[in-house]
Amino acid sequence: MSDTKITDLELISENKMFGGLQRVYSHVSTVCNGSMRFAIYLPPAALEGKKVPVLTYLSGLTCTEDNVTVKAGAQRIASELGMIFVAPDTSPRGQNIECEDDSYDFGSAAGFYLDATEEPWAKSYNMYSYITQELQDVISANFDSADMGRQGITGHSMGGHGALTVHLKNPDLFKSCSAFAPICAPMSCPWGEKAFTGYLGSDRDAWKNYDATELVKSASSKATLLIDQGSSDNFLKEQLKPELLDTVCKQFGQSLNLRIQEGYDHSYFFMATFMEDHLRHHFEALKS
Amino acid sequence: MSDTKITDLELISENKMFGGLQRVYSHVSTVCNGSMRFAIYLPPAALEGKKVPVLTYLSGLTCTEDNVTVKAGAQRIASELGMIFVAPDTSPRGQNIECEDDSYDFGSAAGFYLDATEEPWAKSYNMYSYITQELQDVISANFDSADMGRQGITGHSMGGHGALTVHLKNPDLFKSCSAFAPICAPMSCPWGEKAFTGYLGSDRDAWKNYDATELVKSASSKATLLIDQGSSDNFLKEQLKPELLDTVCKQFGQSLNLRIQEGYDHSYFFMATFMEDHLRHHFEALKS
Numbered sequence: 001m002s003d004t005k006i007t008d009l010e011l012i013s014e015n016k017m018f019g020g021l022q023r024v025y026s027h028v029s030t031v032c033n034g035s036m037r038f039a040i041y042l043p044p045a046a047l048e049g050k051k052v053p054v055l056t057y058l059s060g061l062t063c064t065e066d067n068v069t070v071k072a073g074a075q076r077i078a079s080e081l082g083m084i085f086v087a088p089d090t091s092p093r094g095q096n097i098e099c100e101d102d103s104y105d106f107g108s109a110a111g112f113y114l115d116a117t118e119e120p121w122a123k124s125y126n127m128y129s130y131i132t133q134e135l136q137d138v139i140s141a142n143f144d145s146a147d148m149g150r151q152g153i154t155g156h157s158m159g160g161h162g163a164l165t166v167h168l169k170n171p172d173l174f175k176s177c178s179a180f181a182p183i184c185a186p187m188s189c190p191w192g193e194k195a196f197t198g199y200l201g202s203d204r205d206a207w208k209n210y211d212a213t214e215l216v217k218s219a220s221s222k223a224t225l226l227i228d229q230g231s232s233d234n235f236l237k238e239q240l241k242p243e244l245l246d247t248v249c250k251q252f253g254q255s256l257n258l259r260i261q262e263g264y265d266h267s268y269f270f271m272a273t274f275m276e277d278h279l280r281h282h283f284e285a286l287k288s
Numbered sequence: 289m290s291d292t293k294i295t296d297l298e299l300i301s302e303n304k305m306f307g308g309l310q311r312v313y314s315h316v317s318t319v320c321n322g323s324m325r326f327a328i329y330l331p332p333a334a335l336e337g338k339k340v341p342v343l344t345y346l347s348g349l350t351c352t353e354d355n356v357t358v359k360a361g362a363q364r365i366a367s368e369l370g371m372i373f374v375a376p377d378t379s380p381r382g383q384n385i386e387c388e389d390d391s392y393d394f395g396s397a398a399g400f401y402l403d404a405t406e407e408p409w410a411k412s413y414n415m416y417s418y419i420t421q422e423l424q425d426v427i428s429a430n431f432d433s434a435d436m437g438r439q440g441i442t443g444h445s446m447g448g449h450g451a452l453t454v455h456l457k458n459p460d461l462f463k464s465c466s467a468f469a470p471i472c473a474p475m476s477c478p479w480g481e482k483a484f485t486g487y488l489g490s491d492r493d494a495w496k497n498y499d500a501t502e503l504v505k506s507a508s509s510k511a512t513l514l515i516d517q518g519s520s521d522n523f524l525k526e527q528l529k530p531e532l533l534d535t536v537c538k539q540f541g542q543s544l545n546l547r548i549q550e551g552y553d554h555s556y557f558f559m560a561t562f563m564e565d566h567l568r569h570h571f572e573a574l575k576s
């Protein structure tokens with residue numbers, strides 16, 4: 001394939017889909033101290049050598065790169081619009097850390113898109129640097145068609161938290177942002193408190209660096225954040241708390257389009273329903 | 289819900305999707321001698337009490353009702369067009385038959401949409417009667433919005449074989465038919481020979497009753513069969529053999545639209561790509 005330089009990338013699978021190619025790769029990650037996987041959809045325009053925008057999707061708890069790839073229907077719209085759709089895994093894997101596989105909400109598949117400072121997590125649980133630096137280098141070096149100057153970021157639940165925080169901290173790298181049922185204020189919910197304590201320690205000041213509701217207060221994002229949230233989501237009240245983000249966005253002038261979707265839950269059925277809106281949101285924001 | 293009479297149906301799950309409801313039910317099946325599951329998508333039009341056409345999707349080897357429900361993206365189009373989308377399981381389950389779970393291509397998840405005559409399969413492996421009679425009764429009795437006079441049938445691989453044979457034997461019940469990468473001539477491929485020998489015995493004359501390429505010779509279908517087949521499908525040459533069906537369709541005047549899709553494989557990525565075409569094919573055929 002003329003569009004890829006498969007040097008240190010290992011191709012795990014390739015399937016034609018909507019005229020483009022859905023691939024899964026593994027590669028050696030320095031920041032995550034081992035092998036990492038990501039899925040990438042190359043639309044027909046990319047295969048024809050055109051420069052196209054890149055949308056990175058961050059998955060939620062318990063997921064790998066596979067869930068969104070098979071369940072969300074994003075490729076149809078990415079094909080039509082001409083966007084590369086990248087879905088990384090949710091944490092380092094196989095670190096032989098005691099208890100790393102014991103909880104669904106901490107350790108494996110629960111990297112929370114931060115750089116851990118606490119041992120034994122600090123040497124591998126660095127998903128923030130992975131998403132903002134290493135994976136950037138990998139995509140840039142291997143996919144000529146990826147327009148790294150036109151990137152957006154989205155995600156679901158824990159990955160929605162990731163998308164919001166990564167964007168707010170890097171508004172010039174990921175110029176557009178959206179989220180499905182994101183954890184909006186991890187410092188104020190059980191999932192976030194558990195993860196931040198484990199990865200970052202007990203100093204709550206250090207947590208602010210990875211909390212969207214805190215970051216909005218000092219962010220320089222000019223983007224409109226698009227958030228879809230189902231009203232029947234079981235995690236809405238205890239874990240997700242979009243109302244806290246909404247309040248600070250209003251207070252600090254951050255543009256936010258928070259849409260409460262009546263009767264929808266936390267599942268991929270919900271996400272698939274609104275995926276098209278999100279891809280179009282990013283595509284419009286990344287035009288020119 | 290005013291549209292459902294949940295009498296002997298047990299609701300396993302319900303998720304809102306594209307304005308409609310994706311549900312999974314279990315129920316006691318007489319012909320399959322135990323509990324059976326099916327998925328059903330009710331589009332907004334059905335929830336509003338309108339009579340809408342019904343498309344039944346038959347899955348392939350190793351699948352349950354779940355695979356197509358989460359992977360194929362059919363609900364988006366079913367929502368837009370206003371069609372009920374029904375996905376039954378692929379075999380009886382838990383029959384305590386020795387070896388029933390030993391092979392991926394025989395026994396559990398490999399019912400082949402026939403009525404078995406050989407023991408110990410005959411008392412439960414009756415997917416043909418399940419699809420054409422019992423599930424019909426269940427849908428009709430429980431979903432007022434299902435227009436049982438406007439039904440189509442489709443499927444993938446083993447389920448494509450099921451769709452073709454069920455339609456050819458019942459062109460007035462399932463008025464439209466399509467298939468994704470179907471087993472077109474099971475009497476002439478290893479999957480079919482193994483299954484038919486096991487379920488129907490060694491008399492090959494009895495097999496003709498469940499072989500699309502044989503059935504076309506005496507069928508009274510006035511429908512155009514739509515078949516999509518990927519050119520890079522690993523099973524194409526040894527198992528699927530659309531060329532055999534194509535030949536008899538031409539010989540016996542059966543209308544067939546066989547589309548060889550360049551570079552596509554046997555996966556749900558392939559199927560998702562062409563699902564919209566198939567739903568539109570059925571919707572058009574079932575108009576009026």
